Amino acid sequence: MTDANEELPPVAPLPTVLAALQDPVRLEMVRRLSNAGAAVRCGALYEVINKSTATHHFKILREAGVVERLTVEGQTCQRLRAADLDAALPGVLPSIVDAANRAYSADLH
Template sequence: MTDRESSRTLAHPEPAGIRLEGVLHALSDPVRLSIVRELAGAETGLACSHFPLPVTKSTTTHHFRVLRESGVVRQTYHGTTKLNALRRADLDELFPGLLDSVLTAAAAEAARRQ
């Protein structure tokens, strides 16, 4: 790995370091939950710019950082694009049923608000 490649590697918690309270905190924000809902339906990683969020660019960066540092998403660089993918397998193993329950509840709430 070159110096340039190592400087573009983002820190992610190992599965053993993912804590329930961190995941719940990350999922408690409506903007972050909307990101997770979109990622849950994606077959591949999505760029940060894919999400039309109602916040500033710096706040968007903050939301993705919270999701990454809590272990909810994995971010990788593909050229100059930062791709985001849900860490579903890790979350399902650590907290069985949690992610599906949250996503189901979020979908039900969204349907009620329409």
């Protein structure tokens, strides 16, 4: 069972979305969500920060309209609002995620 925990804010203006994505931790969260293509349990989206810091990052992403929080089988998850972002800011999310994926791949080599 999946249910949204809150009403979704509109996608923020471009400068706000870019500001939310400029932080490396938040960018990695969005990269993982985009690559998953589905809701992901919160704890699977970060490794090097504590839970309260992750909560802060999720809040910034939610307020910018980038992600939504929901409950899936009793677990708190995040889901990328890809369709909403593409409608409000066409092409921005795929471009950013593609660049983040290239940077991630380069870091592995």
